[in-house]
Amino acid sequence: MHDAPRPAALTAASLAAWRDEVSTALSALTCGFEEKYGYAPGENEIHPATADDRAAAERLAAEPAAFADLALYYGAIGAVDMSDVGNGYFLHGGAEALTERTALPEAGRSVPAVLIGSDGGGIRFAVAADGAVWRSRTASDEGGFDRIAAGLPEFLDLLRRSVHRFNRTGEPGFV
Numbered sequence: 001m002h003d004a005p006r007p008a009a010l011t012a013a014s015l016a017a018w019r020d021e022v023s024t025a026l027s028a029l030t031c032g033f034e035e036k037y038g039y040a041p042g043e044n045e046i047h048p049a050t051a052d053d054r055a056a057a058e059r060l061a062a063e064p065a066a067f068a069d070l071a072l073y074y075g076a077i078g079a080v081d082m083s084d085v086g087n088g089y090f091l092h093g094g095a096e097a098l099t100e101r102t103a104l105p106e107a108g109r110s111v112p113a114v115l116i117g118s119d120g121g122g123i124r125f126a127v128a129a130d131g132a133v134w135r136s137r138t139a140s141d142e143g144g145f146d147r148i149a150a151g152l153p154e155f156l157d158l159l160r161r162s163v164h165r166f167n168r169t170g171e172p173g174f175v
Contacts, residue, residue, distance in 0.1 A: 008153055009153060010069045010072055010073065010151075010152055010153045010156075011072075012072070012076060014153070015072070015073060015076045015077060016076070018156055018157075018160060019046050019076070019077060021160060022046060022159070022160050022163055023045070023046050025160075025163040025164055025167055026044040026045065026046070026082065026085075026163060027044075028167055029041070029044055029084060029085070029163065029166065029167050030044055030084070033084065037084075041083070041084045042081070042083030042084055042088075043081040043083050044081060044082055044083060044084055044085070045080075045081050046077060046078075046080050046081075047077075047078035047079045047080070047081075047093065048077070048078055049074060049075060049076055049077055049078045049093070049094065050078055050093060050095065052093070052094070052095035053074050053075075053077075053078045053093045053094035053095050054074070054075050054094070055094075055095070056074055056093075056094035056095045056097065056098040057070075057071045057072070057073075057074035057075040057094050058071070058075075059098060060074065060094070060098065060114070067114060067127065067129060067131075068131070069127075069131050069151060069152040069153070070097075070114060070116070070127050070131075070152060073094075073152060073156075074093070074094030074097070075094075078093040078094070079091060079092060079093040079096075080117070080159075082159070082162075082163065083120070084166075085162055085163050085166045085172075085173060086119075086120075086162065086166055086171075086172030086173050087119050087120040087121050087172060088119055088120030089117065089119055089120075089159060089162070089173070089175060090117050090118055090119070090120075091116055091117035091125070092115070092116055092117050097114050097115065097116050097117075098114070100114065100115035100116075101113065101114060101115065102115055102124075102126055102141045102145075104126060104128050104134050104145050105144070105145065106128065106130075111128050111129055111130070112128070112129050113126040113127060113128045113129065113134065114126060114127050115141065116133075118139075119175070121139060122138075122139025122140070123135055123136050123137075123138075123139060124136040124139075124140075124141055125155070125175075126141070126145060127152060127155075131150070131151040131152060132147050132149065132150055132151060133147070133148055133149040133150075133151065133152060133154070133155040134146060134147050134148065135148045135175070148175065155175075158173070158174045158175045159173070159175060161173065161174050162174050162175055
């Protein structure tokens with residue numbers, strides 16, 4: 001089943017498999033979309049990493065706060081647009097994410113994080129230095145964040161499952 005959980009360690013091969021599977025599912029989503037929903041689909045695509053994204057990945061990898069999975073991700077994948085999956089999911093390319101930072105609450109202190117994207121309602125997603133993925137409670141990073149995934153592999157799996165669920169049922173995803 002496509003929407004069963006299956007997070008794995010993040011590797012170049014797992015990222016390529018994720019990109020291929022989700023790209024295929026996004027293509028399937030757009031077939032017949034206008035007839036089903038009454039309007040044309042928006043952009044639903046996983047963009048390849050640009051030279052700027054790869055440079056950002058190298059800078060993230062060199063930071064004292066170990067953003068290793070994020071650096072690997074941005075070395076292979078650029079921006080992700082899933083505008084028609086539920087309310088929409090949008091992940092920044094590495095060059096944009098590198099400049100967007102916030103601090104997250106963790107065990108009574110603040111930890112550095114990179115803002116990696118948002119949904120169509122402005123809810124923001126951030127990756128902490130320990131790799132955990134957080135979601136803002138409001139359409140701002142000032143309203144607080146909740147931890148939603150132990151790491152980037154689990155978060156990417158939630159997005160993958162969300163695309164398959166939306167294709168199958170029309171219901172929003174798991175993120």
